[in-house]
Amino acid sequence: MNDRHESPMLDGMCTPRVLVCFLLVAGCGSDGGGADLSSAVDLADVPDLGTTDLATFTPVLPPSLPIIPNHGGPVIASPQIVSLTWQSDSIAADLEAFDDWQVTSTFWSDLMAEWGVGPGTHAGSYRNPNPAPATLDEAAVTTLIDSAVTAGVVPTPTASIIYTIYPPSGTTVTQSGSFMGCVDFQAYHSVTTVKGKQAFYAIAPRCATTSGLSALDFTTWGMSHEVMEAASDPDPKLPAWLINTQSPTTPELGENADLCTGHPTKIQGHEVTRNYSNVAAMAGTRPCVPAPAGPMFGAFADLGEVTITPGTQTTVTVRFYSTAPLAAFPISAVARSADLTVALSRTTGKNGDTATLTITAAAGYVEYPGANLVDLRAISSGYQTRHNLIVHTP
Numbered sequence: 127m128n129d130r131h132e133s134p135m136l137d138g139m140c141t142p143r144v145l146v147c148f149l150l151v152a153g154c155g156s157d158g159g160g161a162d163l164s165s166a167v168d169l170a171d172v173p174d175l176g177t178t179d180l181a182t183f184t185p186v187l188p189p190s191l192p193i194i195p196n197h198g199g200p201v202i203a204s205p206q207i208v209s210l211t212w213q214s215d216s217i218a219a220d221l222e223a224f225d226d227w228q229v230t231s232t233f234w235s236d237l238m239a240e241w242g243v244g245p246g247t248h249a250g251s252y253r254n255p256n257p258a259p260a261t262l263d264e265a266a267v268t269t270l271i272d273s274a275v276t277a278g279v280v281p282t283p284t285a286s287i288i289y290t291i292y293p294p295s296g297t298t299v300t301q302s303g304s305f306m307g308c309v310d311f312q313a314y315h316s317v318t319t320v321k322g323k324q325a326f327y328a329i330a331p332r333c334a335t336t337s338g339l340s341a342l343d344f345t346t347w348g349m350s351h352e353v354m355e356a357a358s359d360p361d362p363k364l365p366a367w368l369i370n371t372q373s374p375t376t377p378e379l380g381e382n383a384d385l386c387t388g389h390p391t392k393i394q395g396h397e398v399t400r401n402y403s404n405v406a407a408m409a410g411t412r413p414c415v416p417a418p419a420g421p422m423f424g425a426f427a428d429l430g431e432v433t434i435t436p437g438t439q440t441t442v443t444v445r446f447y448s449t450a451p452l453a454a455f456p457i458s459a460v461a462r463s464a465d466l467t468v469a470l471s472r473t474t475g476k477n478g479d480t481a482t483l484t485i486t487a488a489a490g491y492v493e494y495p496g497a498n499l500v501d502l503r504a505i506s507s508g509y510q511t512r513h514n515l516i517v518h519t520p
Contacts, residue, residue, distance in 0.1 A: 186447035186477055188426055189513065191407035192369060192376040192385065199364035202326070202357045205229055205246035206286045210274065213253045215294035217342050222251045224346045224396055225290055228353060233393045237401040237415060241358035241367055241382060249287065252279045262293050262329075263300045268318040271325055283325035288315075288356045290349060291329040295341070299331035307331035313348035315356040326360045328352035339390065343397035347390040350398035355381040372495050374430025377514040379496050386414035388510045410449065417509060421450035424504040424511035425457040425475075427483060431516035436465075437489040442515065444483045444502060446475040455506040459483055462499045465491035466517060485517065493519040 209225045211218035228234055229246030238244070252274055259266060271289055274280040281287060293299055299307030301314065313330040328349060335344040359366045359381045369378055369385075378385055385402040392398075393416070400414040407413040412422055428443040446457070454476045459468040471482040485500065500515040 183451050184478070185449050186445055188422070188424060188447045189430065190375055191410070191413050192378060193404050193407055194367050194369050194382055194385070194402065196367055197365040197370075199359065199361055199366035200285070201242045201366050202246075202286055202288065202360055203242060203244055204286055205243065205288050205353070205357045206249035206281075206284070207246060207353070208249050208280050208287055208289050209251040210270065210280065210289055210291045211251070211253050212258045212292075212294050213255050214258060215253075215292065217345075218253055218292070218294075220342050221290075221292045221345065221349075222248075224342075224349070225251070227394070227396060228350060228398070229357075231394065233398065233416070237403075238354065238357065240403060240405055243357045246357070250280055258294050258297045260296070261298045261300060262291075262331075263303065264316065264318065267291060267316075267327060267329065268320065268325075271318070271327065272320045275320055283320050283323040285324070287326065288353060288360075289325065289327040290353065291327055292345065292349070293329070293331055295332040297331065299329060308333035313352045315352040315360075317361060324361070326356055328356050339397065343390065343392075347397045347399060350396075351383040351387075354383045354399065354401050358382055372516065374516060377430070377499055377516050388414070388512075391416070412509060412511075414509075418507065420507060420509065421448050421452055422511070423448035423452050423455060423477070423506055424513055425481070425502045426513040427500075427502065427515040429515070431518060432485065433518045433520055434485060434487045434491075435520055436487050436491040439484060439486045441482050441484050444470065444481045446477055446479040446481070446504075448477040452476060452506060454479075455504055457481070457502060457504045460501040460503065461485075461517075462501065463491065463494070463497045463517075466500065468500055483515075487517070487519075491519065493517065 207225045207229055209222045211221055226248040229248065235245050270291070275282050305311060308331055312333065313328065315328040318325050318327065330345050330349040330352065332341060333344060335341065359368055368381055369376055372379055382402040383399050386400045390397045391400060400416065403413050403415045406415055410422060425444050425446050428445065432440060432442055434440050454474050456474050457470065458473060459470050461468045465488040467486040469484045475481065498517045500517060502513045502515065504511050
């Protein structure tokens with residue numbers, strides 16, 4: 127039996143069947159984890175600090191940032207990465223080099239220490255000489271790992287091994303027969319059973335990309351998200367670090383990298399995700415790290431949740447904030463359900479400004495946790511934040 131955690135399509139919309147495709151929150155900028163999965167903004171053109179007199183500046187107090195609780199499940203303290211690629215893949219060597227770098231890097235140790243995860247090793251690589259399959263679902267992944275273990279080309283599963291699987295272009299990755307890679311998710315991590323042992327793995331399908339990202343960069347971005355989560359929350363039946371309760375103050379459901387789904391950032395030549403930091407969140411600073419210097423900022427709804435009858439419309443007040451002077455920054459509102467339509471009365475502002483958010487629910491709107499959110503996104507000089515509004519039905 128397989129269980130999964132997905133990294134979502136970054137800017138798409140959930141439909142009722144895709145209940146776990148969006149797991150993100152007050153998030154990161156220049157990062158990863160997707161209906162254009164890769165819709166990045168040119169952050170270099172966004173203004174930075176304003177000229178407000180510090181003596182007269184009064185910050186608007188935002189909602190508290192989420193703190194990811196620990197549920198007591200296992201983590202992988204010293205992960206061992208085993209790469210599975212195909213000989214036909216022109217970037218197989220680059221993907222292996224990424225796996226060799228990530229868990230041994232200072233980037234990894236800096237971001238993962240607070241989750242109980244230390245440096246790892248790249249324990250092996252295997253390039254499959256056979257033609258890549260047309261489709262790869264969970265059952266086929268189990269067979270793939272089992273066959274490689276049986277042939278002695280990869281090590282037998284242990285509590286520390288994470289198999290990273292990189293299907294080449296032309297292979298469609300699916301889950302449960304209906305979740306489609308590059309449509310419903312960018313990548314996912316999961317656990318299966320091989321030779322009677324738990325086998326942890328992460329898989330990143332090869333997606334067509336935009337925003338100037340190469341196929342390699344787009345793939346490593348998604349894989350970095352999943353390997354971080356596979357190490358800090360490997361077993362869905364025994365969760366470790368996970369937000370699994372939706373509320374006005376912590377509307378997000380997901381793992382640490384899920385809370386930082388956004389734009390990619392390049393570290394030491396590799397495109398990777400930022401990761402959430404409870405330490406930074408508790409300090410009220412930018413929680414998706416590594417973060418460029420600057421104050422926390424964003425936009426949030428006066429109400430943490432709103433109730434709307436299908437077929438009607440309602441409005442809420444949105445407030446701009448920053449914890450120190452910041453020039454006017456752009457915001458946007460994105461509904462995660464295709465049956466919700468949202469519009470803002472203004473899309474640029476600074477601390478103390480307000481906007482009106484109009485929400486229209488289609489007659490067929492049904493509330494589903496994870497899809498019943500409106501993302502309020504703000505961008506300023508290399509960083510993005512998100513706050514969410516929960517949309518209930520009576």
